[in-house]
Amino acid sequence: MLKISGITLFPFIFIRNPEDKKNKILINHEKIHLCQQLELLIVFFYIAYLIEFYYWFFKLKNSHKAYRRISFEREAYAMERDMNYLKKRKFWGFWKYIK
Template identity: 55%
Template structure:
């Protein structure tokens, strides 16, 4: 399910996935196959980790990144879940061929 809420996003962010919903900043983004694929990768990650542990793991990785990089955006870009999603967002078949817990290969 895709919902539109334009007021919850900081300037440079356009999408967010909170199981089982993809939330977008603008209606026109529904047509962006790469963005939707990126968010669907996150849905798969969340499901594999039974949802709540995904968010805990995500937050822990981000906090460690903030301490290491002293930069919120760099910490975000170095979260294993984001690395996997960004690296594979253009492969529209990735969800079908992705290994179980595929994000683990992006940890280090």
């Protein structure tokens, strides 16, 4: 089972531990998900997210590895430390992370 620090359910970001609310990297990661969700009109984000997760889960037989292979997560993890990323991010920035 995955242990999550935060989750974004548009338009909200939920953070598990109160002290993590000050974690700029985690918040930036979740803001990237907000942008992704808006680009896919919210519902299509969740559909695509689940399709990708199950595709990788059945292929890899490991929920953590499947989670890390999701294009949305790959983009968010790759760019979470760049605090200016959302200002320069291209539309459908996750697309280049699809394998």
